Amino acid sequence: MNSQAMEWAREVEAQLTDEERFSLLISVMGTNEVVTDKDPRIPDGVPMGAGYTPGIPRLGIPALLMSDASLGVTNPGYRExxxxxALPASIALGASFNPELARRSGQLVGREARSKGFNVQLAGGVNLHRDxxxxxxFEYLSEDPWLTGVLGAESVKGIQGEQVISTVKHFSLNCNETNRHWLDAVIDPAAHREADLLAFEIAIERAGPGAVMTGYNxxxxxxxxxxxxxxxxxLKGAWGFPGWVMSDWGATPSWDFALRGQDQESGVQIDVLMWGxxxxxxxxxxxxxxxxFPKNRLSDMVQRILYAMFDVGVDSWEGTPDVDLAAHADIALETARQGIVLLKNDGVLPLEATSPADVVLKIAVIxxxxxxxxPIGAGSSAVVPAGGYAEVHSIGGPGIMGAGRNLFLLPSSPLAELKKLLPDTAIEYDPGMSPAEAALLARRSDVAVVFGIRVEGEGFDNPDLSLPWGQDAVIEAVADANPNTIVVLETGNPVAMPWLRKVRAVVAAWYPGQCGGRAIAEILAGVTNPSGKLPLTFPTGLDQTPRPELSGLGTPWGTPTTVNYNEGSEVGYRWFAKTGQEPLFPFGHGLSYTSFDYADLAVHxxxxxxxEFTVTNAGPRRGADVPQLYLLEDPAGTRTRLLGFERVNLEPGGSRTVSLDVDPRLLASYDTGRGxxxxxxxxxxxALGHSAGNYTLEADVSLAEAWFGR
Known part of the structure; x- marks a missing residue:
């Protein structure tokens, strides 16, 4: 805690009138696709954004100007x-396993926000992938609390290093979108502390975000x-969080939330739509x-908001920072490169090595x-890149978020980028409208690259794991017509792969951002060696998950529903370890065009x-690896946990010794009785391994009993 910022917050709050205090407790949403009329409480000349809270000029308190921000400074519908x-989706950043890249992405967001006048970024999505x-x-980082907390913290540090407040969100268990305003997430409190809340705890203690945003549920x-x-x-008790708690937009049905810990009502017009x-x-x-409603609670709410302002420095801006868009594009490109995961490769990739030099390779792109x-994910995280979208297809749907459910295409064409990188090949394109038509081109090509996409976004869950619009049938037909079929998936979640045995390679590119087409082409052509690792488990089907049937799916918007997270803290790969099931692809999995060996595992x-251990690049190409350390057993029995990881870049034949310090909470259980x-x-x-399903070295260590923390 910043004691000086806390003292300033107390001194300034004491000088406020009650009218000024109350003015800080709400944010008003700017005009967009949902709020079409400008609220008179927003002065002329203020950039439209997700939230506006007036300042108090006589005391040097600036207005709070907020923007959604997980994947860049959000703008569709706000500012013509x-x-x-437009950064890659957070799930792609999670797949990079790279804290430094998370920090650089955050710096990018903070700098661009500040250049536009925004001093609060509604970023820091650290909910776990439970379903x-x-x-x-796609807005969240992973299914693991350590990976999520570490990367989430670095992103927040990057933003706040630019004197822009970042939130972490959505506190907590915003793990399904179906009727999210009426969803009751039920979980054992101890399991909650060991999983979802641990991710928040790690991010908050490592980064000190100015605000925490609650969930709808x-x-x-x-x-x-x-x-x-x-x-x-x-949050405020055990963890001692000094900043403020804001609601999500339209998530404050009652004033007495102020008595229970919420400090600010956000997007008040949405509350009018929701609750009247x-x-x-x-x-x-x-x-x-x-x-x-007592005076001391009013003062506490205001002091928390002021503390965050003073701690991060939004009250002391000097000038407008320069924004190097070319450098920012490089960060977006590098995030896409490091986040793309090569799931399967039966010798067909990279394309540079698939045919003799004197033969023209014929490639079908479908x-x-x-x-x-x-594509990008739909909803409040959508970003318009320089030059605008390549195309927008309106999809729609029920509820408030239906208007924002669109297929947005960023203008980075994988087809065009492949043609640049492989000028001596013959590349043809088929739209994939029908299996029969796609098979015609595939049959007369040496290699077929099929792109599978899915629109996912805020306010809607996927009904199943299939690809929409008949794409699975197209992939089947192409694979039947061409034995050298490669599938590139651009989704925000795992997909079922009924065609997996028929294809020779599968690439998970996620939503890869404004330079995504280039990054995909570089991976396929061998210009970039793939290094991404799965941040969540790919099941063979929903029958392997804790909830094969999702409660409330298909019910009308506004239907109350209950989701029992009965897997507790055994999320993702932990669930598979507990149940003994074999997933389609395990957490941490990701192939390379080289190979890595581990040796000399020592535990102290x-x-x-x-x-400590040694990593060696045993293959022919420079590449990056992510060795992963897991707990396999403790005195109570089998208990799988990711304990640590490190991204390592090595030349062929190169070695490096890695040291990992294990956070004791990852070895522990939470006792709610003792707190x-x-x-x-x-x-x-x-165990040290390449994934949660591929361990290469094991070691035992004896630990004394310990009680710690709160």
Whole structure:
């Protein structure tokens, strides 16, 4: 905690009038696809964004100007003609396993935000991937709390290093989008601490975000924004979080959320649409006048907002930063390169090595609008890049988010980029409209590259794991017509692969951002050696998941529903380890055009667990690897956990010694009775591997019993 910022916050808050205090407790949404009329509380000349909170000029307190931000400074519908760097989806950043890249991405967002006048970025999505149908998984980093917390923290640090406040969101268990305003997420409290809340705890303690945004959903029967156990008991109590808690937009049905830990009502016009009123304006003031809302709580809410302003420095901006869009494009490109995962390769990739030099290689590129660009996820994270979208197809749907459900294509064509990189090949394109038509081109080509895409976004879950619009049938037909078929997936989630045995290679490119077409082409052509690792498990089908049937799926918008997260803390790869199932592709999996060996695993307990080992590039090409350290057994039995990772770049034949310090919470269980973490004494088995399903070295260590933390 920044003691000086806290003292300033107390001193300034004491000088405010009650009218000024209340003015800081709401944010007003700018005009967009949902809010079409400009709110008179937003002054002329203020850039339209997700939220506006007035400043107090007499005391040097700036207005808060907020923008959505997970994948760049969001702009569709807000500011006509405005553009920003469109980063790859957060799931792609998660697949990079690269904290430094997360920091650079955050710096990019913070700098561009500040150049546009925004001093709050609604970034930092650290919810876990609990369900492979969740329409918003592309905005989140992974299914693992350590990977998510570490990368999420670096992103927040990058943003706030530019004197722009970042949130972390959505606190907590915003893990399904179906009727999210009426969804009750039920979970064992100890399991909650060991998984989803641990990701938030790691991100918050490592980065100090100015604000935490709550989720739309209930948690164990109580809305997240009014959940006293989460907000007062854990976030502000056990963790000592000094910043402020804001609601998600339209997630404050009642003024008494202010009594339970929420400090600011965000996007008040959406609350009017949802609940028929603004909660923190007239109702909260009336409660204050009646003595039902105490003065000390009002002061605490305001001090938290002021603390974040002073701690991050939004009150001391000097000038407008220069923005190097070319350098930012390089960050977007590098994120896409490092995030693309080569799932399968039966010798067909890279394309540079598939035919003799004196033979013209004939390549069929099929489907996915590859002649135009690459898709992005729909919803509040959408970003318009320089030059605008290549194309927008309106899809629509029920509820508030239906208007934003579109297929947005960024103008980075994989087809055009492949032609640049492989000028001596013959490349033809087929749109993939029908299996029969696509097979005609595939049959007379040496290699067929089929693009499979899916529109995923905020407000909607996927009904299953299939590719829409008959794309699975197209892939089947192409694979039947051409034995050298490669599938490139541009999705925000795992997909079922009924055609997997028929194709020779599968590439998970996710939503790869404004330079995604180039990054995909570089991987296919061998210019870039793939190094991405899966940040979530790919199941063979929904029958392998904790909830084969998703509660509430298909019900009308507005239907209350309950989702029991009965897997508890055994999320993703942990669930597969617990149930003994073999996934389609495990967490951490990702192939390369070279190979890596591990040796000399050593485990030391010197007041903390340190693990050392050597990584060697045993193959013919320069490449990057991500060795992963796992807990396999503790004194209570089998218990799989990712304990650490490090991204390593090596030349052919090169070696490097890696040291990992293990956070003790990853070895522990949370005891809700004592309110502490507990590590039982005894023997622990650790494993070093290439994924959660491929361990190469194991070692045992004996640890003493320990109780720690809150």
């Amino acid at each position: 003609g405005d553009t920003a760097t 492979p149908r969740n329409g918003r998984n 209930k948690v164990n029967g109580t809305y997240a924004g009014g959940n006293e156990a989460l907000l007062q008991g854990i 009123h603004e909660a923190f304006t007239a109702p909260l003031r009336e409660a204050y006048a009646a003595g039902d 489907g996915g609008h590859a002649q135009l660009g690459v 307990d010197r007041g903390g667990l340190r693990v 502490q973490w507990h590590t039982p004494g005894g023997s622990y088995r650790l």
